[in-house]
Amino acid sequence: MTDILMPKATAVWLVDNTSLTFEQIAAFCGLHPLEVRGIADGDVARDIRGVDPITGGQLTREELDKAQENSAYFMKAVVSRHAELMKAHKPAPKYTPVSRRQDRPDAIAWFVRNHPEVTDAQISKLLGTTKATIESVRSRTHWNSANIKPVDPVTLGLVGQLALDELVRKAADKKAKDDARKGGATLQAVAAPEEPVEPEFVPEERERRGAEPTAASVFGTKE
Template structure:
């Protein structure tokens, strides 16, 4: 699996300006076509892009560049630590003040369309409390007259990937226990249950 450097065009600009690598080597490292690299070298493309130093940003070493300058058939190899993506720490999820009033709508949507989700899963998805979920379910929420079930993904309260994973986990648990998986309601139906 080939991984590209951060900001490939800016990296290509730096490699063209500062090294004696061939266009093919730069193109292979940056995931570009050799003609595009040649156009960058000729000044036809990427005008005004400041070069991005892959050595200072721990994507390459000077030894790797020197090795490839000596052998024109060699390919640059990106450092393995350069592309490690830091995972978000588990914990409370921040919801902006403007979206906090949308949480009960998202809770109502999940309760109506995905009854197999447990309160703990909804709480984790939307960053809310079990007490709020119970109040929305029992229509005891202070704003229950104005709650309309709306998709929490479109409200920006959770990602579609997280929602799909939670629903899949809940469905798996139901099938393991021998229960039937409920079919979600059509999304166009905004009337409450």
């Protein structure tokens, strides 16, 4: 189903001016049937003015009459030129001036030497080059390999410093996540230092004395 402009305003007009079912209006406007019922009850889109899809070129009178005659028929919107213009378009590939294209191999060599974590796809998108050219620079099979030397792409004027920093940061973050997912380098636990063992206390033996002293041995005898 082709998206239409101002779907709620169109649904308001269809509710007020046709005998279509809620399901038919919902399918044409890209809304939920309960939302269309809310419009009919005045609970939804109360302040929205209805827009005639026939006058706006989004619906033909024949389609409307056919749908009103058959409640099982769902209307098809007319392809609108405005709707086509509103669709998001894929951005054009990065354009590099002819005068700068000869500098791209030098920038590629700089990435290969200084930031191997940046993927070929990221380099290709940033510099507007091809993966084949990147591989030829890396393997030194490029036709001008003898004259290629690594040069910062910012210095060459191929990219801004902010864009380069952002690219390198994203590549580094992705590499860190991949390494963590694969297990990465594990740190060995440091053994705790052994506590000094105190020697067991052994009481010293008392010197064995001879016989018990007597008064005679202490004071002597009278002769």
